[in-house]
Amino acid sequence: MKISEGLKVIEKGWIIKPKGYRVKYQKLINSELITEYSPDLEAEPLDSDVVAWRYAWKLYMATKSDLPEINDGELINIFVVDDSDNPVKYYTTNQLEVFNRREINV
Amino acid sequence: MDGFSVKIAQMESTMSLYGREVVIAFAVIVFGLILIKWINQGLKRVFKKLPISPAKGATVRNIITVVMSAALISFVAIQLGLAPRPVVRFLAILTLGVIGLVVVFRPLIPSLPFKVGNTVKIGNLLGKIEATTILNTQMRTFDGKTFFVPNRQILNDIVINYHFSDNRRIKINVGIRYDQDLMKAKQILESIMIEDPRVKPKPGPVVYVLNLTNNCVELGGRCWVDNMKYWVTKCDLLEKTKYRFDNEGIAIAFPQLDVNYYNKSDLPVCTDQNRLQGHGVAFESTIEEDRIC
Numbered sequence: 001m002k003i004s005e006g007l008k009v010i011e012k013g014w015i016i017k018p019k020g021y022r023v024k025y026q027k028l029i030n031s032e033l034i035t036e037y038s039p040d041l042e043a044e045p046l047d048s049d050v051v052a053w054r055y056a057w058k059l060y061m062a063t064k065s066d067l068p069e070i071n072d073g074e075l076i077n078i079f080v081v082d083d084s085d086n087p088v089k090y091y092t093t094n095q096l097e098v099f100n101r102r103e104i105n106v
Numbered sequence: 107m108d109g110f111s112v113k114i115a116q117m118e119s120t121m122s123l124y125g126r127e128v129v130i131a132f133a134v135i136v137f138g139l140i141l142i143k144w145i146n147q148g149l150k151r152v153f154k155k156l157p158i159s160p161a162k163g164a165t166v167r168n169i170i171t172v173v174m175s176a177a178l179i180s181f182v183a184i185q186l187g188l189a190p191r192p193v194v195r196f197l198a199i200l201t202l203g204v205i206g207l208v209v210v211f212r213p214l215i216p217s218l219p220f221k222v223g224n225t226v227k228i229g230n231l232l233g234k235i236e237a238t239t240i241l242n243t244q245m246r247t248f249d250g251k252t253f254f255v256p257n258r259q260i261l262n263d264i265v266i267n268y269h270f271s272d273n274r275r276i277k278i279n280v281g282i283r284y285d286q287d288l289m290k291a292k293q294i295l296e297s298i299m300i301e302d303p304r305v306k307p308k309p310g311p312v313v314y315v316l317n318l319t320n321n322c323v324e325l326g327g328r329c330w331v332d333n334m335k336y337w338v339t340k341c342d343l344l345e346k347t348k349y350r351f352d353n354e355g356i357a358i359a360f361p362q363l364d365v366n367y368y369n370k371s372d373l374p375v376c377t378d379q380n381r382l383q384g385h386g387v388a389f390e391s392t393i394e395e396d397r398i399c
Contacts, residue, residue: 007310017303047304047335050342091346094353 020045281322322359
């Protein structure tokens with residue numbers, strides 16, 4: 001196998017570069033759980049997982065409440081996904097992380 | 107009549123003949139210049155809102171200003187009684203002459219190695235070029251200060267223009283302790299760079315062992331990114347490196363100094379053989395001289 005062929009194997013098998021990142025979250029509107037993304041699926045995704053996770057954390061901090069029930073406008077189950085909608089590991093812990101995790105039974 | 111009185115009389119006759127036209131021409135020039143300046147400022151505001159680069163906007167504004175100034179001069183000359191055709195001819199010849207001179211002597215004219223909007227480093231100043239004039243260059247540094255750098259100084263100094271190349275190489279240098287798994291650390295650092303979407307696949311990221319220093323094994327990660335994404339990508343990669351090393355149990359080295367303490371009885375006896383082998387270094391002055399090598 002030539003070096004160039006070997007590099008192609010590495011590129012296909014190991015180097016999985018996401019094209020971008022989005023913050024995925026859920027929101028309760030009229031007792032209905034809606035899943036949304038930020039930025040929207042039509043818009044350009046963020047190019048940095050660091051920025052995406054910081055953004056997710058800020059959304060969580062801005063909308064969280066201490067009440068057990070979910071308020072209108074509160075964002076729950078906030079995490080970062082790549083362009084294929086796969087969850088992205090939180091870079092600080094190298095684990096899958098979800099901000100404001102809630103189990104919903106609607 | 108003396109000479110002065112004659113001159114006054116001549117001026118009187120001239121003013122009585124052409125005075126009205128001169129006053130009108132003067133008023134037109136003043137009003138015209140104010141109007142041109144006002145239009146220029148209006149265009150500047152409009153171009154800021156349009157999706158065009160500041161350099162292109164400035165060029166278009168300059169062309170419009172020159173055309174308006176030429177039209178104003180022609181109008182004033184005609185107001186003063188000159189025939190329109192010679193005025194237009196003169197301006198056309200003048201324009202062609204200036205263009206010809208610029209084309210011929212352009213390679214010899216020292217020009218600034220940047221355009222408005224470029225990010226450059228001039229000497230110790232790093233910032234964005236906001237405007238250039240014949241005398242100086244207005245530059246805004248990233249901490250918000252505006253510097254007016256004389257062009258003479260720029261032409262004599264080393265200038266780095268970060269817009270000349272599309273890509274830029276990032277250096278991630280990190281030192282790990284000697285007792286750490288070097289291969290694992292290399293793999294982690296390489297993975298961090300490879301997995302980042304902003305890092306270019308070609309040339310691919312690489313990790314070198316740069317140095318074996320007193321305190322650490324120094325690793326150097328190298329990868330290429332878009333020029334415009336250099337700074338943020340570098341900061342992100344450094345942050346991710348710290349966290350991933352922490353999570354994977356790779357300890358980043360701190361400056362350290364090992365001090366070996368010997369008891370008096372443990373010190374080797376000073377013999378020629380020990381001296382040659384470099385044994386027994388003592389720091390205390392109370393130690394017997396024959397034990398110190």
